[in-house]
Amino acid sequence: MTFHHALGLGIGTLNSKGQWLEVFFPAPQASPKDETVQGLAAILGGETTAQLTKDQLSTLAASGTDLAELATKLQGSSKPVVAVLLKENAAPKTVPEAYLKLHLLSHRLVRPHGTVLDGIFGVLPNVAWTSQGAIDPEELEDIQLEARMKGEFISVDCVDKFPKMTNYVVPKGVRIAHTARVRLGAYLGAGTTVMHEGFVNFNGGTVGKSMIEGRISAGVMVGENSDLGGGCSTMGTLSGGGNMVISVGEKCLIGANGGTGIPLGDRCTVEAGLYVTAGTKVVLLDDKNQEVKRVKARDLAGKSDLLFRRNSLTGAVECKTNKNAVALNEELHAN
Amino acid sequence: MTFHHALGLGIGTLNSKGQWLEVFFPAPQASPKDETVQGLAAILGGETTAQLTKDQLSTLAASGTDLAELATKLQGSSKPVVAVLLKENAAPKTVPEAYLKLHLLSHRLVRPHGTVLDGIFGVLPNVAWTSQGAIDPEELEDIQLEARMKGEFISVDCVDKFPKMTNYVVPKGVRIAHTARVRLGAYLGAGTTVMHEGFVNFNGGTVGKSMIEGRISAGVMVGENSDLGGGCSTMGTLSGGGNMVISVGEKCLIGANGGTGIPLGDRCTVEAGLYVTAGTKVVLLDDKNQEVKRVKARDLAGKSDLLFRRNSLTGAVECKTNKNAVALNEELHAN
């Protein structure tokens, strides 16, 4: 049997037309075992995505593979059960495939950029995420009126293609003060705290211990022991940031309300309130604060041990060697 | 019959003193038909707001007007039903009137500034919006304790005069990643995406397609194909922004963590991290980046094709002709 990218058994929601709105995969698998693949492939018969019948679930439950236990449990499900088997790491073609890929990321089974997500915006439907679960926005109006008449209350918390991560998976060793700001598909390393002002988009996240009070755009990874200050910004490639994939190395600090439009190496600091874009002209200073030369920030992309600041007397953006590695507050960061 | 501003049938919540806390209007009408007005006026007998009796609802249900179908449905309501008929576009005087006006905006039946909202802060009561619906804050404490004792859990999500829009209406063709940040009374054009960091106050919003990751203050409108970057700010007149009503034209981009205190024309860009206030002195540059003259930003209010940036070597805020019209990422913006 050849290598397979991933597989999963999930419980999903269909709209009134029988279309998938979303799928919850309690235990997705990346690079699954051969026997698991064979067991599932026998049932799917060449398909990558299929809603399972009672009989198919029974077969899986009796398969002796590492899907047997979950399949046994799911026999008790009152909601539709779906299986996905991805041979290739290819662009997702169905809603369950897209959801499986997002789960792989949030379960830390693949790193950001480790599973192909091309065209995912076109695959995912817009969904109203409510206190009663996922509802097709086209069907919401009637449901809201019916509920009101009965004296019930439906909270509509999100109307989007991506749900919040924690309703699907809460990775070990993280704190997320306000979960509405972390999308399914985010990758949060153990030891990460995302504060109320933090945000993590899908296909981005943190390697390990870090304090995130700023915004991690899609595709952006933040290295170990780095801090994003309150309200700071990392420029996303989806938002016109160009082709350069932004990343933040280890032991970096982007100050509150600051931002970066270039990838940062290790031990870099961007001063609070300063936004360094790729086109920012920067004055390089030596140890004695004398000008060495002037460069565009993009020429400093990925370099380590840099401190970016705006000289508060001249207004010039300056860059010098960073002597203050960020010292994380031990008590605060203890998960 | 003379022209009428609006009317609506709604389901509302009363506190223990019989005062309205809020009203949900499933199908409000602006500029209603004469026969609809006459049918409703006959029941209200000169009042603009009234809680309807069973008999009055029956009369409406049998009226043959375009309120008949909704009235028929509402006969099954276990919660109080209210009718509002607004002849003039005048300042709201009752809670149901204020809610009707906010619904008109969010249903796109009137544009921001199209319905008079003077004094609305004085009319609207402060309400605790909870997982069990709207509760008078004065009555909340006991309810919370009773629930706790029963092992139940009440989430108090908002304590405010304005509720979140999506619990009342989700306009077609929008995505709102985190709905708590869009107030009832916001106007969102079809094709708008409000990301997690976006915010839209009442009586403000977007004309059509746009990507909102920044804050739209009360009264501010954003034109078609414009982007507000993450965490950017539009100054509100309520917050000391003075008398100048801020607006953003078509194809504009306000960069992440930037802001504007002046109205922008079309195809304007404000660089990431730059806040242009009305009093900011700006150096106007020609095509060869030579200084033409110095003006206050307020003198550039409403002008098109401007690029605002802070020179990263001199610290001066500069303005030149904008050659880079914002090109929205097609995949990302596809609703």
Added chain:
Amino acid sequence: MTFHHALGLGIGTLNSKGQWLEVFFPAPQASPKDETVQGLAAILGGETTAQLTKDQLSTLAASGTDLAELATKLQGSSKPVVAVLLKENAAPKTVPEAYLKLHLLSHRLVRPHGTVLDGIFGVLPNVAWTSQGAIDPEELEDIQLEARMKGEFISVDCVDKFPKMTNYVVPKGVRIAHTARVRLGAYLGAGTTVMHEGFVNFNGGTVGKSMIEGRISAGVMVGENSDLGGGCSTMGTLSGGGNMVISVGEKCLIGANGGTGIPLGDRCTVEAGLYVTAGTKVVLLDDKNQEVKRVKARDLAGKSDLLFRRNSLTGAVECKTNKNAVALNEELHAN
């Protein structure tokens, strides 16, 4: 009887191992009366924290002290009842003690810094705050799957050591547009409005009337009639702000997307978009805008009547006497 710091009766949640996850104290007491202390001490027998038996609750209910009424009510609780009696104002040692202290703050019974919170991060467990209440994150996965199979939906809103305040107490006279951004332990004075972009950490808050659209870090107090503009930042000592405790005096305004790393006196203004850190070099100007001298911002800590701005032509951060005291919009700020 000697002076006691505080006491309270609460209802709490235990995980499957019998460990406290959180406690709700409906009516905590600071500096309790002698007879109340004696009544409770007799039951606790030297302990500071204890889960109460039915018999102990009966004794309290019959005690004739001002705990009798609440104790009578709590006899009907289906969830565990806990009592805490704090003789000293010492570092919290148990979960109920820590929760009592956070309640004292949010009930305005002590001011920020008025109750010792040393080591609270170590005492408080990480909790998943869900639509079904507090759940141990270790126990969440199974609960989520079980719910899904039954067609139910659990929203996981927060995974953190601190819950949101409003699920425990909604102080009189406040509006909080989006409650997920105010932690239990925040102190909000009467007349405070916290807008959607506002944030208040524990052990910080507002003295009285103010409009908070920015972030109040742990330990930071904001004086009467001061405004924090949208997205503005106050630097926290937990986040590397050093030893200087930040505060904001009366009638101050920090503009949108601005920030302060020094304590501000009264009637100070920080311009929109400007971040003043302790190390910022500032040009002091006289009445005629002539330079007087250059200082570090930390030398201006706590001084009143200052206006901080960045000269938009030279890029220099300047400071002059503030002539524009913030005039709050009366309608907007009326709670």
